[in-house]
Amino acid sequence: MEINKETITTWLKNLQDDICSSLERADGQSKFIEENWTRAEGGGGRTRIIKNGNVIEKGGVLFSAVSGDAPDFLFKEGEHSASPLPSLKEREQKPQFFATGVSIVIHPKSPMVPIIHMNIRYFEMDGNIKWLGGGIDLTPHYIVDEDAKFFHTKLKAVCDNHNSSYYAKFKKWADDYFYINHRKETRGIGGIFFDRLNKDAESDSYRMNFEQNFAFWQDVGKAFAPIYTELIARNKNKSFTEKNKDWQLLRRGRYVEFNLVYDKGTKFGLETNGRIESILMSLPKMAGWEYDFKPEKNSEEERTLSLLKKGIDWV
Amino acid sequence: MEINKETITTWLKNLQDDICSSLERADGQSKFIEENWTRAEGGGGRTRIIKNGNVIEKGGVLFSAVSGDAPDFLFKEGEHSASPLPSLKEREQKPQFFATGVSIVIHPKSPMVPIIHMNIRYFEMDGNIKWLGGGIDLTPHYIVDEDAKFFHTKLKAVCDNHNSSYYAKFKKWADDYFYINHRKETRGIGGIFFDRLNKDAESDSYRMNFEQNFAFWQDVGKAFAPIYTELIARNKNKSFTEKNKDWQLLRRGRYVEFNLVYDKGTKFGLETNGRIESILMSLPKMAGWEYDFKPEKNSEEERTLSLLKKGIDWV
Numbered sequence: 001m002e003i004n005k006e007t008i009t010t011w012l013k014n015l016q017d018d019i020c021s022s023l024e025r026a027d028g029q030s031k032f033i034e035e036n037w038t039r040a041e042g043g044g045g046r047t048r049i050i051k052n053g054n055v056i057e058k059g060g061v062l063f064s065a066v067s068g069d070a071p072d073f074l075f076k077e078g079e080h081s082a083s084p085l086p087s088l089k090e091r092e093q094k095p096q097f098f099a100t101g102v103s104i105v106i107h108p109k110s111p112m113v114p115i116i117h118m119n120i121r122y123f124e125m126d127g128n129i130k131w132l133g134g135g136i137d138l139t140p141h142y143i144v145d146e147d148a149k150f151f152h153t154k155l156k157a158v159c160d161n162h163n164s165s166y167y168a169k170f171k172k173w174a175d176d177y178f179y180i181n182h183r184k185e186t187r188g189i190g191g192i193f194f195d196r197l198n199k200d201a202e203s204d205s206y207r208m209n210f211e212q213n214f215a216f217w218q219d220v221g222k223a224f225a226p227i228y229t230e231l232i233a234r235n236k237n238k239s240f241t242e243k244n245k246d247w248q249l250l251r252r253g254r255y256v257e258f259n260l261v262y263d264k265g266t267k268f269g270l271e272t273n274g275r276i277e278s279i280l281m282s283l284p285k286m287a288g289w290e291y292d293f294k295p296e297k298n299s300e301e302e303r304t305l306s307l308l309k310k311g312i313d314w315v
Numbered sequence: 316m317e318i319n320k321e322t323i324t325t326w327l328k329n330l331q332d333d334i335c336s337s338l339e340r341a342d343g344q345s346k347f348i349e350e351n352w353t354r355a356e357g358g359g360g361r362t363r364i365i366k367n368g369n370v371i372e373k374g375g376v377l378f379s380a381v382s383g384d385a386p387d388f389l390f391k392e393g394e395h396s397a398s399p400l401p402s403l404k405e406r407e408q409k410p411q412f413f414a415t416g417v418s419i420v421i422h423p424k425s426p427m428v429p430i431i432h433m434n435i436r437y438f439e440m441d442g443n444i445k446w447l448g449g450g451i452d453l454t455p456h457y458i459v460d461e462d463a464k465f466f467h468t469k470l471k472a473v474c475d476n477h478n479s480s481y482y483a484k485f486k487k488w489a490d491d492y493f494y495i496n497h498r499k500e501t502r503g504i505g506g507i508f509f510d511r512l513n514k515d516a517e518s519d520s521y522r523m524n525f526e527q528n529f530a531f532w533q534d535v536g537k538a539f540a541p542i543y544t545e546l547i548a549r550n551k552n553k554s555f556t557e558k559n560k561d562w563q564l565l566r567r568g569r570y571v572e573f574n575l576v577y578d579k580g581t582k583f584g585l586e587t588n589g590r591i592e593s594i595l596m597s598l599p600k601m602a603g604w605e606y607d608f609k610p611e612k613n614s615e616e617e618r619t620l621s622l623l624k625k626g627i628d629w630v
Binding site: 035049051058060181182183249253256257260261270273276277279280281283284285286287288289290291292 | 366373375568575576585594596
């Protein structure tokens with residue numbers, strides 16, 4: 001297909017459809033509810049929420065495509081940007097932008113099933129600027145080594161199929177991004193994260209042209225459903241105790257801390273008057289905090305905590 | 316007494332003792348546990364936590380007194396500062412600071428009892444700089460008009476006893492400070508908030524000298540226990556339903572949003588490597604989020620939501 005904003009939008013909506021169908025099948029009980037919304041300044045979205053399912057306690061698969069005056073934050077240097085955009089002062093008026101993407105967060109009911117997050121996004125702006133970003137990361141309440149290996153092996157295969165340097169780069173990027181600095185813990189076992197691929201037509205960022213990066217980016221989106229439904233199948237029937245549920249609440253508390261304190265998408269949404277209910281759909285139905293919690297010696301909780309750090313080679 | 320950092324520290328520790336005793340009596344079951352900690356760069360604190368009580372589900376009454384090189388944030392203009400401090404570049408080396416205070420957050424078990432927060436703090440720094448700050452605010456899960464009136468009337472009396480302009484100023488300051496901008500809601504029914512009173516020896520901020528402001532500040536601290544124990548007594552025996560508990564979780568979710576996204580003390584603590592368990596003791600044992608929650612028409616929940624706004628005259 002020709003790659004332009006119309007074809008990308010259509011592709012993303014189809015991806016949203018496919019992922020929702022897969023998740024409904026995997027859940028076996030609950031169905032997504034859909035809400036369409038429009039943005040005063042241009043564009044809108046299709047928010048799909050699922051809750052109180054067999055497997056999924058609360059989750060969302062969100063599509064949006066928004067446009068208009070480019071928001072100010074784009075003119076600050078992004079920490080991951082290879083070269084900054086022209087500063088706002090150098091311009092006479094704000095350029096027009098277009099941004100579209102699919103974002104997913106799934107909070108399962110069982111503490112034995114991991115939380116997952118995926119996002120892929122496309123951005124373009126006047127001046128022949130366009131880029132791709134995305135990522136998938138996994139937050140098990142209890143880390144199962146084989147599952148962590150499976151997860152990272154699948155992501156590595158998606159990367160390797162397009163560029164042999166991507167997995168190492170984007171795995172490290174995820175380790176650095178999904179980090180709760182005040183806890184000195186990663187949010188989970190990481191995954192991959194990338195941004196501003198093929199920032200502009202002149203750039204040969206990561207030595208792939210836009211079309212090649214686009215093919216990679218599509219494969220990231222397509223990888224989500226088979227990976228997560230496999231992880232559901234592996235873990236959904238495991239039994240668990242009240243203690244496991246309590247630990248799940250604490251891990252969700254950390255997830256809330258990450259999303260409200262660090263996550264760039266959330267912060268941007270809150271600061272720019274985004275659609276709050278879509279932005280904060282990432283928060284769990286329930287989360288908990290306990291003063292100075294210490295896991296029991298040699299417990300599964302202690303083991304999981306010990307693995308919430310950067311730089312672990314899961315493959 | 317002579318007012319210096321030693322006498323202020325002693326006074327604050329006694330206040331912490333008194334408040335903990337009052338809260339233990341009001342709870343009737345649980346006792347505070349104490350943890351002493353030290354700060355590598357100077358000073359430390361006495362953290363007291365109470366949990367799983369008759370009335371109090373989770374709460375903390377924290378004393379700290381820290382000192383050392385003045386942290387960088389002080390050299391940014393505070394939004395509430397009347398005149399900025401000299402910029403860091405104008406100085407050869409960092410001045411020494413001393414800061415002490417008592418901070419309280421109480422999350423009750425019953426949704427019929429309000430959440431309360433109080434903080435009083437004293438700061439001094441080389442160059443004859445010193446100031447006082449503080450505040451009390453109330454977050455009822457269900458707003459009871461007589462209780463809101465009682466709460467604000469008591470705070471107004473504390474203010475009026477020292478300066479007839481303080482209540483109006485500091486009540487507005489609390490409305491503006493305890494505001495969840497992305498929700499367009501106040502955190503609760505406000506209270507009073509003030510900062511940088513008597514910033515330096517030359518200032519006649521608010522036309523009171525340091526000694527006069529200090530007396531006001533002490534009265535704010537002393538007001539906490541009688542106000543909150545009265546609110547506990549009025550509400551602790553009210554019956555409640557599962558629906559009331561669910562609503563409590565949602566209100567606590569908003570409390571978490573405020574503290575992690577906006578609260579300056581929390582943000583500062585997270586950014587400067589403060590003692591995380593003390594900083595985040597303000598978070599409830601459990602909180603919840605529901606996608607696009609709408610209260611029932613003419614319900615108590617709808618009524619409370621309608622009153623979470625700035626500028627209500629509760630007195």
